[in-house]
Amino acid sequence: MTGQARIHLLSLDEWWALGEDNGVRVELQEGVRIVSPRPTPSHARVALSIARQLMDQIPAGLEVLPEVDVVIDPRMPPTVRIPDLIVRPTASDDAQIGADQVILAVEVVSPGSRRTDRVTKSSEYAEAGIPHYWIVDEDHTVTALRLTDAGYEATRYDGTIVTSSPWPLRITLD
Template identity: 35%
Template sequence: MSAARDYGLDDDYQWPRPPEGGWTADDLDELPNLPPHTELIDGSLVFVSPQTRFHMRTIRLLEYALLGQAPDAYDVDREFSVKLDRRNRPEPDVLVYRADADTGPRQTWHHSDSVVLAIEVVSEDSQERDRDVKPRKYALAGIPYYWRVEENEGLPVVYTYELDRATDTYGLTGIHHNRLKLNVPFPLTIDLTVINRRPPVMPPSGLL
């Protein structure tokens, strides 16, 4: 099976060829037929491998937990890209951003200035990006908090980082097994052991 078919494209699909100097952040909205969740790192397109069950369920756990506990001043998106600069537009697995930065239903990216927390769930093909490349870029862009999530015996382990604005680098603030309890970016508690439980389903507002 060809790589193109892995992304639902025809075998004869011609992959985009970068211009001199590489792609820009704005190009992601213009290039046709890009696979879902394509990222831009240093002017190069990065294609995402199929998700594992752990990756998908960890994202779901964190998204629901953050949505349930975030103050009204913040909102939460999953797998939504962030424009860091002209040559970098990564897509955190989960992110928390200022609610006043929502520009409407046709918005395709957040500016790094509005992002409060970026979260990456490490997969086999993203280890170097999630452990080194992305946190360095998120820190330089001024995103205050970063979480890296690793798998250990089927459960998530969350490494939490806070930005040192004097050096524009992240400092490790904790390694969290089973339970995550923090006061920043807002008070929150997450039971990491419930990754395989279904989140509660809210009925339509008209039925409440």
């Protein structure tokens, strides 16, 4: 007979103490380490293209950051996600990026992340109050989610995003 394994849920302090692992992407979901492969070159190209276009069009006082830890929920057990891109105010705290600093989070869907990006992260980001969340698919479509009192409201774009929210933008996905 085997004993039941006990899972230790990490605190934020324990999470930060782990340091960085460049071999894999590691996020923290309710105190549990979630490991996934690093992005593929095509995934990185899409994220970089969107980042460049965002940087050319964001208002003064905002910045685009790739692949940074964002504390979605600091309460025990905490959740820390690594969006492909975020937009936040430049005057924000660098020590620990909280969801309250994120204006836009962008996730480029990978073959193993569809459900996580569409369901789990969508729910987490909405609950954390991130006002804009874009889910970019391999077929060059984007589901742009805008937070309302009733939750995220979705707009789907094919090939080009033309929007006035969160600011006037034109992003080409080809």
